[in-house]
Amino acid sequence: MARPLDRRTFLEAGALGSVALALPLKGPAQAPEVKRSSPKPVVISSANGNRFTNGGALTCVAQAFALMEQGGDLLDALIAGVNIVELDPTDDSVGYGGLPNAEGVVQLDSCCMHGPRRRAGGVACLEGVRTPSKLARAVMDHTDHHLLVGKGAQDFAHQMGFTIEADLNTEHSRKLWLEWKRRTDPEHWLDPEQRRSAGFHAGLQMVREGLIDPEHFYGTINCNGVNAKGDVCGVTTTSGLAWKIPGRTGDSPILGAGLYVDGEVGAAGSTGRGEANLYGLSSFLIVELLRRGMKPKDAGMEALRRVKANTVEKRLLNARGLPNFNVSFYILNAQGDTAGVSLYESKYALCDANGPRTLATEALLPGRALD
Numbered sequence: 020m021a022r023p024l025d026r027r028t029f030l031e032a033g034a035l036g037s038v039a040l041a042l043p044l045k046g047p048a049q050a051p052e053v054k055r056s057s058p059k060p061v062v063i064s065s066a067n068g069n070r071f072t073n074g075g076a077l078t079c080v081a082q083a084f085a086l087m088e089q090g091g092d093l094l095d096a097l098i099a100g101v102n103i104v105e106l107d108p109t110d111d112s113v114g115y116g117g118l119p120n121a122e123g124v125v126q127l128d129s130c131c132m133h134g135p136r137r138r139a140g141g142v143a144c145l146e147g148v149r150t151p152s153k154l155a156r157a158v159m160d161h162t163d164h165h166l167l168v169g170k171g172a173q174d175f176a177h178q179m180g181f182t183i184e185a186d187l188n189t190e191h192s193r194k195l196w197l198e199w200k201r202r203t204d205p206e207h208w209l210d211p212e213q214r215r216s217a218g219f220h221a222g223l224q225m226v227r228e229g230l231i232d233p234e235h236f237y238g239t240i241n242c243n244g245v246n247a248k249g250d251v252c253g254v255t256t257t258s259g260l261a262w263k264i265p266g267r268t269g270d271s272p273i274l275g276a277g278l279y280v281d282g283e284v285g286a287a288g289s290t291g292r293g294e295a296n297l298y299g300l301s302s303f304l305i306v307e308l309l310r311r312g313m314k315p316k317d318a319g320m321e322a323l324r325r326v327k328a329n330t331v332e333k334r335l336l337n338a339r340g341l342p343n344f345n346v347s348f349y350i351l352n353a354q355g356d357t358a359g360v361s362l363y364e365s366k367y368a369l370c371d372a373n374g375p376r377t378l379a380t381e382a383l384l385p386g387r388a389l390d
């Protein structure tokens with residue numbers, strides 16, 4: 020039953036975002052307003068989804084769209100797309116060759132959601148498997164659980180027949196880790212707090228110096244799609260924050276944070292600072308706002324406003340008093356309307372009947388994160 024927008028609620032609402040939350044709420048069992056009979060098939064992802072090819076002819080979004088158009092399972096198509104990026108050693112934010120943790124070990128996170136089947140699977144802190152998105156799908160298909168982590172996830176991979184490798188570093192990722200280690204010499208750390216902060220700031224300095232792509236410090240590819248039948252699926256996979264404390268897991272494998280899909284409504288996923296996204300479970304929030312009839316761009320902007328409002332610690336603010344990190348969301352509704360939004364301007368990838376392309380996100384804030 021829709022909630023009426025009474026005078027008190029209206030007066031209290033004030034800001035645009037609050038008005039949105041007062042819009043009628045429809046539960047998953049009811050047909051949402053956003054669904055229509057002939058959706059526009061489309062795949063949306065972070066910008067690395069239209070950049071890396073792993074030596075082949077197609078990028079992630081092009082591969083996923085082509086497979087989707089052949090009529091196979093949509094989630095299989097999206098995972099085949101992100102596998103290209105996971106396997107490409109030149110994307111140092113995802114899969115093989117992802118930037119390692121503080122001990123030099125590559126630990127990977129991923130999750131996937133299947134809209135029509137209302138199922139999901141995830142893995143976190145996974146070592147030795149180049150394609151965590153495939154293992155996330157195996158968790159979904161072969162277990163009653165959603166999330167397997169660490170050694171348990173690796174043992175499961177072994178049982179499922181995945182190849183386990185001793186080390187997923189490439190020469191490039193190891194070289195950057197050694198450079199970071201050099202800059203954060205333990206002799207100069209006076210206490211654990213200073214050590215943590217020194218590690219983070221050395222990482223940011225490497226971004227400023229162009230050693231690390233700003234979008235790759237937190238890493239990640241998210242890829243979502245809707246096909247001609249109106250099926251909606253999504254997948255997110257990452258090597259996570261560069262130089263993280265071993266065991267740290269960000270937003271990527273957490274349902275509602277790094278990814279959320281409602282097969283009747285739409286999908287949203289994220290890249291960027293996972294800790295900021297986790298506080299607001301932004302992907303879940305965005306899909307709920309889509310359910311209430313918001314357009315993808317407006318829903319994403321509301322989530323970004325919350326990320327900004329929750330960022331109050333000085334260490335996370337730049338000289339302008341604004342967040343010193345980026346967060347981006349890749350959003351589609353069940354009609355095939357899309358949006359790429361971010362705190363600071365960035366890029367995203369899209370493929371539809373007109374082919375793959377890279378577009379500028381809508382930014383909430385001016386300038387760049389580190390300005």
Ligand code: GLY
Nearest residue numbers: 259260269291293
């Ligand atoms: N968004 C990726 C991470 O924070 O791990």
